Amino acid sequence: MSKLPTQVKIVEVGPRDGLQNEPGRIPTDLKLAFIAKLAESGLREIEATSFVHPKAIPHLADAVEVAGRLPSSAGVTYSALVPNQKGLDRALESGIRRIAVFTAASDSFTKKNINMTVDESLATFAPVVKAALAAGLTVRGYVATAFVCPYEGDVSKDRVLDVTNRLLEMGIDEVAVSDTIGAAAPTDIDATVGHLLKAIPAEKLALHLHDTYGTARANILAGLQIGITTFDSSAGGLGGCPYAPGASGNLATEDLVYMLDRMGIATGVDLQRVFEASSLIAKELNRSLPSRQWQRLSAACK
Amino acid sequence: MSKLPTQVKIVEVGPRDGLQNEPGRIPTDLKLAFIAKLAESGLREIEATSFVHPKAIPHLADAVEVAGRLPSSAGVTYSALVPNQKGLDRALESGIRRIAVFTAASDSFTKKNINMTVDESLATFAPVVKAALAAGLTVRGYVATAFVCPYEGDVSKDRVLDVTNRLLEMGIDEVAVSDTIGAAAPTDIDATVGHLLKAIPAEKLALHLHDTYGTARANILAGLQIGITTFDSSAGGLGGCPYAPGASGNLATEDLVYMLDRMGIATGVDLQRVFEASSLIAKELNRSLPSRQWQRLSAACK
Numbered sequence: 001m002s003k004l005p006t007q008v009k010i011v012e013v014g015p016r017d018g019l020q021n022e023p024g025r026i027p028t029d030l031k032l033a034f035i036a037k038l039a040e041s042g043l044r045e046i047e048a049t050s051f052v053h054p055k056a057i058p059h060l061a062d063a064v065e066v067a068g069r070l071p072s073s074a075g076v077t078y079s080a081l082v083p084n085q086k087g088l089d090r091a092l093e094s095g096i097r098r099i100a101v102f103t104a105a106s107d108s109f110t111k112k113n114i115n116m117t118v119d120e121s122l123a124t125f126a127p128v129v130k131a132a133l134a135a136g137l138t139v140r141g142y143v144a145t146a147f148v149c150p151y152e153g154d155v156s157k158d159r160v161l162d163v164t165n166r167l168l169e170m171g172i173d174e175v176a177v178s179d180t181i182g183a184a185a186p187t188d189i190d191a192t193v194g195h196l197l198k199a200i201p202a203e204k205l206a207l208h209l210h211d212t213y214g215t216a217r218a219n220i221l222a223g224l225q226i227g228i229t230t231f232d233s234s235a236g237g238l239g240g241c242p243y244a245p246g247a248s249g250n251l252a253t254e255d256l257v258y259m260l261d262r263m264g265i266a267t268g269v270d271l272q273r274v275f276e277a278s279s280l281i282a283k284e285l286n287r288s289l290p291s292r293q294w295q296r297l298s299a300a301c302k
Numbered sequence: 303m304s305k306l307p308t309q310v311k312i313v314e315v316g317p318r319d320g321l322q323n324e325p326g327r328i329p330t331d332l333k334l335a336f337i338a339k340l341a342e343s344g345l346r347e348i349e350a351t352s353f354v355h356p357k358a359i360p361h362l363a364d365a366v367e368v369a370g371r372l373p374s375s376a377g378v379t380y381s382a383l384v385p386n387q388k389g390l391d392r393a394l395e396s397g398i399r400r401i402a403v404f405t406a407a408s409d410s411f412t413k414k415n416i417n418m419t420v421d422e423s424l425a426t427f428a429p430v431v432k433a434a435l436a437a438g439l440t441v442r443g444y445v446a447t448a449f450v451c452p453y454e455g456d457v458s459k460d461r462v463l464d465v466t467n468r469l470l471e472m473g474i475d476e477v478a479v480s481d482t483i484g485a486a487a488p489t490d491i492d493a494t495v496g497h498l499l500k501a502i503p504a505e506k507l508a509l510h511l512h513d514t515y516g517t518a519r520a521n522i523l524a525g526l527q528i529g530i531t532t533f534d535s536s537a538g539g540l541g542g543c544p545y546a547p548g549a550s551g552n553l554a555t556e557d558l559v560y561m562l563d564r565m566g567i568a569t570g571v572d573l574q575r576v577f578e579a580s581s582l583i584a585k586e587l588n589r590s591l592p593s594r595q596w597q598r599l600s601a602a603c604k
Contacts, residue, residue, distance in 0.1 A: 001492040001524065002304065185564035186523050190303040211516075214557045214594040215564075218519040221488050222303065255516045262487035262517075292516040 002225040007266035009045065010253060011176070011206060011232045012038050014278070015066075016047040016081055018238030018250055020057050024285040028062045032069055034280050038235060039073040041273035043253075047100060048078045051087035067094035079140055083114065088128050092135060099132050101125045101172070104144035105160045108151035109180070113144070122166055129170045141167035142208065146177045147184035147192055157195040164196055164205075174206055176232055179219065182212025182249060186222035194226050206230035209251050211237070211290075216251040217259055224265070231256060236278030237290035252291030254278065272297070304527040309568035311347065312555060313478070313508060313534045314340050316580070317368075318349040318383055320540030320552055322359050326587040330364045334371055336582050340537060341375040343575035345555075349402060350380045353389035369396030381442055385416070390430050394437060401434050403427045403474070406446035407462045410453035411482070415446070424468055431472045443469035444510065448479045449486035449494055459497040466498055466507075476508055478534055481521065484514025484551060488524035496528050508532035511553050513539070513592075518553040519561055526567070533558060538580030539592035554593030556580065574599070 015035050019026055026034070031049075038046055048070055054061035063080065070078045079098035082088050091099050103121040104110045110118050129139050145152075146160045164175045177193060189207070196205060207223045209216040209232070220231060237252030257271045275297045282289050288298070317337050321328055328336070333351075340348055350372055356363035365382065372380045381400035384390050393401050405423040406412045412420050431441050447454075448462045466477045479495060491509070498507060509525045509532070511518040522533060539554030559573045577599045584591050590600070 001489065001527065004489075183564070185561050187303065187306075187565045212594065213560055213598070214513075214554075215519055215561050217517055218523045218561060221520045221523055225303065252516075258515055259487050259517050259520060262485075263489040292514065296515070 004224050004263065004265060005227065005229045007268075008224070008229045008231060008260060010043060010256060010267055010269055011230060012043045012046045012235060012253060013208070013232050013250070014038070014235035014238045014253065016050050016060070017232075018234040018236070019281070020050060020059050021239045021249065022059070022281075022285060025059055026281060026284055028065055030280060030284055031062070031066055032071070034235075034277055035066075035078075036071040036073075037273065037277035037280065039071055039076045041277060042267070042269040043274070044075055044268065045077045045079065048080055048096070050081035050083075051090045052081065052083050053086070064090050064094045067091065067096040070096070082128060082132070084124060085128055085131070088132055091132075091137075097136075098138045098140065100140040100142060101129060101167075102142045102144065103163060103167070104146075104149075104180070105155045105163050106145045106149035106152045109145045109149050112151070118163060122163075126170055129172060133171045139170070139172045141172040141175045142178055143167070143175055144178045144180040147179050147188045148181060150181050155192075157192040160192055161196055161199060164200065168200065168204060174204055174230065176206040176208040178208035179210055179216075182210030182216065184209070184219055185215055186218045189219045189222035190226060193223060193228060197226060202227040202229060206232060208232040210249045211251045212249050217255065220251075220256065220259070235274050235291075236282060236294050238278065238281060250290075252289070252294065254291045254293035254297075258293050306526050306565065306567060307529065307531045308566075309570075310526070310531045310533060310562060312345060312558060312569055312571055313532060314345045314348045314537060314555055315510070315534050315552070316340070316537035316540045316555065318352050318362070319534075320536040320538070321583070322352060322361050323541045323551065324361070324583075324587060327361055328583060328586055330367055332582060332586055333364070333368055334373070336537075336579055337368075337380075338373040338375075339575065339579035339582065341373055341378045343579060344569070344571040345576070346377055346570065347379045347381065350382055350398070352383035352385075353392045354383065354385050355388075366392050366396045369393065369398040372398070384430060384434070386426060387430055387433070390434055393434075393439075399438075400440045400442065402442040402444060403431060403469075404444045404446065405465060405469070406448075406451075406482070407457045407465050408447045408451035408454045411447045411451050414453070420465060424465075428472055431474060435473045441472070441474045443474040443477045444480055445469070445477055446480045446482040449481050449490045450483060452483050457494075459494040462494055463498055463501060466502065470502065470506060476506055476532065478508040478510040480510035481512055481518075484512030484518065486511070486521055487517055488520045491521045491524035492528060495525060495530060499528060504529040504531060508534060510534040512551045513553045514551050519557065522553075522558065522561070537576050538584060538596050540580065540583060554591070554596065556593045556595035556599075560595050
């Protein structure tokens, strides 16, 4: 097997990417308890909320309160998604120190998702990113549909490189290359991310994988084998069910940690503690979560 | 990425390993319709049933009838599990031309599962395999718990090599190295199967992976990268739910085909047809199946 990294960083996106796609609404205090447990588990970066317009995602209307009351855990960085200047104003008000901006590698997707072309989204972000950096914040970027677009099919790796480069040129320090619909296979990761790595150092890239078609962990392996060391995941596999109960979009943090633990790759994350965090949400939603490890540990608890 | 094979063989185990672990009982005619659809999908080897004692697995009490009425599809090989001489007698009566025998790499597992040590199971098989070969049948072997035993933990790769070699020495033509509890990670595949490949040609080995902890497809990738070209899977992910609904033990044929298709690795199998086969069983069981592709296609049909 190709040489594997000895340690990786997991970026926990459950409180944002997970909860925003759940049908049930979580009380603010419970969100904060969830985030506190995640921080205790050893996760070093947690995307806590999103400063989108409350009407767009009512679940995250409490973003300023969540971001303002985040537990101060040594060594934990919290971030929040920011779509525009108004979002940045709210982020600054909340005191959060890291933001994330979201675009894609296909125009059809951004048009449907944020009603802009990719170029328009980059033009919208540019002053926001500049203002955030000027205020001393750091900025993460997402490139959605980096492999397959639900409307356009296969996405050109040169297009992904171009969008990624333009985000990095703004001063964004890490770009999460995202398999938004979970359709990529290991060969896609190898081809597209391998292409990016010819021009961009691995530490500026993360892989944000969805498990819709069950390929996420094979894709993690493909990423590890070409030197990627930052991976996004969502506690419990939270993030709604695009097709059926159990078929979550998001790769579960517990399952990622299990595989990396077993491979001897250090994450610093305690699987059991992540499970306890996810269980707070499962209890509130009164349902089982898609994570295999969550299911195993839940059954073991009964 | 390491060089990948251009084509692989999938051994469909749904009718046996899948159905024997489902709580619902499937009528014989429906089993045969399921198998016929699987054969139409392009699958070239299908494990159709098991000649265990009907009291041990009542679901497969119709083994002689199923094996005797298998559709004759050009190029499709059917097999059936045979535990002992009595099972072989029934197999010969049914007219099936390929059998499979089952042992493991850990004594605690075989003791619990078939009430014999591994050595005792091999001693029991030896005359059965000899008689089967003498009758012109071919024989497949399973080595369960080849990576992790639920009672003993990690299993020694030398032990797996020893058991595999002893099966091959009997005249068995293919050994399915099995991650019975689905706990292996890609590094386990690389270490143990890589060890076997130093002494055994790849065409004599198959990987039988369970997806209990969600690592099956990453393990498939690890297997492909070291030259394994035969993989077992179960249509729809049939095979019961060890922990919770959606958390099947068996790797789903549809999901394996999806990943291999996307990687440009030929299987000769039509995903849509496998889905149609699985759907026959899903309808009878009146439930959703764990396969991600099954879930996607079911939702699309509504």
